[in-house]
Amino acid sequence: MRRVHTTALLLDVRDLQEKDRIVTFLTVEHGQKRGVARSARTKFSRYAGQLQPLAKVQLSWFEKEGRDLVRLGEVELERPAMAIMEDLEGILLSSYLAEHMVHFAQENEPSPKLFRLLDSTIEALLAGVDRHLAARYYEIWVLRLAGIFPPPSICPLCAQPFPDRAVLMAAEGALVCPSCMPGGWTIGAAELELLRHSARQNLAQLSTRPPTAAVLNRIEELCGRIRRHFLQTELRSYQVMRDTLAI
Numbered sequence: 001m002r003r004v005h006t007t008a009l010l011l012d013v014r015d016l017q018e019k020d021r022i023v024t025f026l027t028v029e030h031g032q033k034r035g036v037a038r039s040a041r042t043k044f045s046r047y048a049g050q051l052q053p054l055a056k057v058q059l060s061w062f063e064k065e066g067r068d069l070v071r072l073g074e075v076e077l078e079r080p081a082m083a084i085m086e087d088l089e090g091i092l093l094s095s096y097l098a099e100h101m102v103h104f105a106q107e108n109e110p111s112p113k114l115f116r117l118l119d120s121t122i123e124a125l126l127a128g129v130d131r132h133l134a135a136r137y138y139e140i141w142v143l144r145l146a147g148i149f150p151p152p153s154i155c156p157l158c159a160q161p162f163p164d165r166a167v168l169m170a171a172e173g174a175l176v177c178p179s180c181m182p183g184g185w186t187i188g189a190a191e192l193e194l195l196r197h198s199a200r201q202n203l204a205q206l207s208t209r210p211p212t213a214a215v216l217n218r219i220e221e222l223c224g225r226i227r228r229h230f231l232q233t234e235l236r237s238y239q240v241m242r243d244t245l246a247i
């Protein structure tokens with residue numbers, strides 16, 4: 001049996017049988033992992049208060065050859081994220097951020113960029129950055145790191161720069177120019193600019209000249225369409241968020 005010690009971001013915590021919890025977490029070196037926290041549901045558990053969603057923790061685990069599910073050892077809370085979850089919208093957004101990693105981070109493969117993305121997004125949200133902007137920035141970057149983000153400057157079909165708009169080619173998950181595809185779902189100049197800026201600027205920089213809510217809505221729709229095309233399904237947390245906040 002091997003013992004591993006590392007920093008992790010907790011993605012999901014669920015009850016398992018009577019006493020235990022099962023924890024999904026993200027690490028730089030080992031990507032996504034799942035582990036059992038034994039007796040975590042008992043009254044005097046050593047995990048009391050430590051297993052919070054999106055928390056950054058120091059954690060150790062024990063693993064056996066050939067087994068994906070590990071056994072958690074010590075968990076030490078380094079940065080709680082409960083402040084993001086003080087209202088319903090914050091709770092829903094947190095599950096949405098976490099579920100992206102469950103789908104996009106590989107198990108047992110180094111994931112330094114995805115880790116950094118989630119880590120810095122949580123940090124920015126804790127610092128009070130606008131949630132709508134943070135969520136869109138995060139969606140864009142998840143797609144970019146997954147290699148499915150459509151280039152926002154040049155049409156891949158004719159190699160011409162986009163004019164003031166681009167059309168989504170749904171079957172390919174690509175943005176093309178209106179000459180190559182005259183009709184379809186379109187984004188405008190402000191959306192293209194945000195897509196380009198997101199490559200060079202961090203959330204704090206983007207917040208100094210925030211895009212309008214209409215631009216952010218359009219980006220949400222674009223990222224959703226590309227993500228669904230790629231995953232062939234919708235993230236459950238997204239559906240729940242949409243349904244709940246629409247009431």
Ligand SMILES: [Zn+2]
Binds near residue numbers: 157176179180
């Ligand atoms: Zn074109």
